[in-house]
Amino acid sequence: MTTQEILDKLPYSKPFLFVDELLQINENGSVGTFTYDKDLDFYKGHFKDSPVTPGVIMTETMAQIGLVCMGIYLYGDSNAEMKAHVMLTSVAVDFMKPVFPGEKVTVTAEKVYFRFKKLNCNVVMKNEAGETVCKGNISGMVTAKLHE
């Protein structure tokens, strides 16, 4: 499956799509980027007068690139004609640095295991300076898409 095919299968759209590019994907991991547009709606309220990217949005970005793209790829290997659905089941993330409006981040995921439909990945997010802004472990269940 090509990176473009995976992007086409993502079930998100603006304003909740947090993958711009999928640079690399294989059986062991994925690499992707996203730029947080300074006009994203949540910056108006997080925080009042001092916009910072919310941790939940950074977590979602890591999950979309590191877990959902990986899940679609791994599922597609064995079920070419079916669409995968990835349900988030657990997250543990440490945050090191803030991400401000307009910043571009790169997410790198490494598969820990994919067994009995459960995908578990270690995921790291870096800013353009190459500094780690957050990292953690994310897992979810990969199943056939619930509905078309």
Added chain:
Amino acid sequence: MDKKELITELKTIVTPYAQDPEALDNIGEDTDFIKDLKINSANLVDVVLDVEEKFGIEIDNDSMAKMLSVKAAIEIIEDKLAGVDRK
């Protein structure tokens, strides 16, 4: 390893994932991982992976599907340890 020891080992494995402390305290052969211990399906996978590691066995998809209670888990572990592939 007898049944009692196996149950003790299983209790240690399921403790981080069990959501019902009382059912965990009273764990026995008839305990159901999902109905009694309230373990969700994602954590049930972790239970199985921990069982594999603890006992040095490999659980296949069929066994995973059956492993829903302490009793079933004990049967599967005993079979795998004995090298029997019960269909």
